[in-house]
Amino acid sequence: MSTFGVDAGLFVFNGRPIRLISGAVHYFRIVPAYWEDRLLKLKACGFNAVETYIPWNLHEPREGRFNFEGIADVTRFIELAHKLELFVLVRPSPYICAEWEFGGMPSWLLADANMKLRCMHRPYLDKVDAYYDVLMPLLKPLLCTNDGPIIAMQIENEYGSYGNDKAYLDYLRDGMIRRGVDVLLFTSDGAEDSMLQGGSLIPEVLATANFGSKPEKAFAKLAEYQPDKPAMCMEYWNGWFDHWGEEHHAREYDDVAGELDNMLRSGASINFYMFHGGTNFGFFNGANDFGRYEPTVTSYDYHALLNEAGEVTDKYMAVREVIARHVGPPAVPLPEPVKKMSYGAVRLTEQAKLFDQLDRLSRPVTSVYPETMERLGQDYGFVYYQTQVSGPRPKSKVVIQEVRDRALVYLNGDYQGVIDRNEHDNTLDMNAHDIAVEISPEGSKIGILVENQGRVNYGWMLKDSKGITEGVRLAGQFLFNWEMYSLPLDDLSELRFGLLREEERSVASLNSPSFFRGTFEVSEPADTFLKLEGWNKGVVFLNGFNLGRYWAKGPQQTLYVPGPLLLEGKNEIIVFELHGTIDPVVRFQDYMVLG
Structure with a gap:
């Protein structure tokens, strides 16, 4: 049994002072075959901890039906971190934000028009309780108090940016404790009065701060509320995410490294958000609406230390150097880079028009x-x-x-x-x-x-x-008097494709939303990037896996294709295009274009 807690303004692990240098790595944004590679690169940068959210909507996609397999196998991810001797910070709160669909909450909550979110509303709390009754027993054996790697868990995420129902925060905390969670609990909020007042449970629960710059100011504000606790930046925003139709965000490595140096010199602990962003596969991207609705792109590259494909960046090397100056060289060497390949152009020779396929994809529902x-x-x-x-x-x-x-x-x-x-x-x-x-x-x-x-x-x-x-x-x-067809596009096996004749391309392809299909051969599966030049807006499926959305308005111009999704031999690609394309050709290249 190990212990992690707070003593005299310091983090203490098994009675010894410790500083956390952590990085956010979301298992649900990375194919499982690459989890260990990303964690090794975290350790090779000098980090001693990994942080991850747990998205409720991934694990309970239908009410009462749970999923902890494949990319949702959170316990395997945590066990890999344990094998690499990394501490783990887990953020399992019902809401995670994370630029993830509905902030991680399941869409079926909204089937009840009277549902109230993130407060002491009994129907909402009942749903959370049913989820926690399944989730917490999976995490309990992985707590440090049970000789696992999880040293701390979050109660709610940036709650002060949303509400101020302290009874709700108490309810979540008590529910975690009642289910056997006996590690350090924390909250995380922006370093502003209203956010810390609304989102924290000081002094019973550790408060942490989220920010991207001016650490002295943020930690000073945090100290006003809890002067006797360690300073912890739970989200150091070293990059940012993109919305469709705007410029790709970038933050220079010297700026990031300089702020890190200031924080480490002050004795603070830190969690990089993100260390590695990954990809919003499928339909899991979130959106913002502050008067104008802005959906997030498929890539969650975040201009982080590792890029979307897990490659080491200049920012990674600069941060690695700063950490080495403060705590010594990393314990492990850098892993070999993951291979990238170009497979060239693929012509999609078959087409299935959506409106001809409705009865194969869905059963109509009628309503007034x-x-x-x-x-x-x-x-x-x-x-x-x-x-x-x-x-x-x-x-x-x-x-x-x-x-x-x-x-x-x-x-x-x-x-x-x-x-x-x-x-x-x-x-x-x-x-x-x-x-x-x-x-x-x-x-x-x-x-x-x-x-x-x-x-x-x-x-x-x-x-x-x-x-x-x-x-x-x-x-x-x-x-x-409407007829409605649900089209989640989670099963395309019933589609009936026909060959797309040369003379049809400029006419038939443009009038109706259509699925285009093609096949291509791969002798050596490796990471690659799908370029959809000449296409307008839609979704791509590779061997049945939803790679995510594309949109010609950018900034993102390629979709990341992890090598483990490819098969040696014949591969299938289906593009669902909403507005048509004159020439149905896609290209697999060995570099990304994010804007």
Whole structure:
């Protein structure tokens, strides 16, 4: 049995003072075959601890159905860290932020329109309790008090940025203790009065601070609230994440190394957020909304010490040098780089149009009014709504109240345009970007394909239901009697593809959302990067694995393909493209382009 705690303003492990130099590595953003490589590189940089969140939505994707296998095998990740003699900091709180879909909370919480999040609301607490009843027994044998590597666990994440319900924080803490968690507990918040007051349980629980610069100011503010505890930066933001349509974020290594040197010289402990960012595979990217909705890109490179593909950067080498000056050289050498390869161009020769495949992908649900994705029992992906409208009617504006997040509108199967969450006006006034349709005398079918681009992961807009959240109007009249197809795209095995003839490319490919399929041969699987030049917006599946979203607006221009996802021999790629492409060719290259 080992002990870790606080004594006389210091962290103490088994009675001896210790300083934590930790880095965030999210197992759920890395294919399991590379977990050990990333942890070895952490240790080879001079770190003695690894920190990870635990996303509830990954582990309980359907209420009462739990997943701890494959990329969700958190205990195996922690055991690997133990094998490498790393301490582990675990952040299992119901909410994690992390630029992860819905901040890590499961979408099915929102099927209850009355659900209140992150507070003493009994229906919410009941869901948390059911999850913790499964999760905590898995973590308990890995606590340092049971000779495991976990030395500390978080109660809630940046709660002071959201609320101030101390009874809720007490409830989470007591629930962890009741389930056998007997290691150091902590909270983490921004170093501001309101955040520390709302999010901490001082003096019973250690408070830590999150920031990217000015450590002296942040630690001074933290010391005002707990002068007798060690200074710990739980999130040292040494880079940043990207939203679609903005510039790629970068932070110079000398700036990062200089701030680290200041913190280590002051005696503080630190957790780099991130040490290695990884990838938002599938539909797990989050979003922000502070008056404008901004979804996060697929890459979570974060301009961190290791890049998205786990490669050592200049920032890594600069940080390694600073740590060596303060605590001595790292205990292990750097592992060999992971091999990268270019496989060249692959032509996708088969096509399956979405609207021809609806009955293979989904079973329609009928309702008087359009239902949200969550009410349909769906977590991620798309929903297709359609209704018949009587005619004739003059050209009238199509209004969606409210669309979450991006809708493609069709009239009798013909594409009319996009209604975007940010741009659409709910009034009857016509603007240049609005969609207006004319209904024929015999009536017309209106179809709306809505994409969930990622639920909000931070701030007051967390309750972010997807699909059509209120209704659809043609001019001032609500349209009722809808048929809805859930399209999570988690099983494409029933799709029926046809060969795409040369003369069809410039016509058939552009009118309808389509799946394009191709195969290619690999003699030696290795890491590679998928370039989709000439494509517009969609999702890529490699050998059945959802690599994530692409969008021509950038900044990200390539999707990371870890070598373990490739097969020796024949491989299959399916691209779901929303707006069409003239030439259905993709390219596998040996370098990333993030902006």
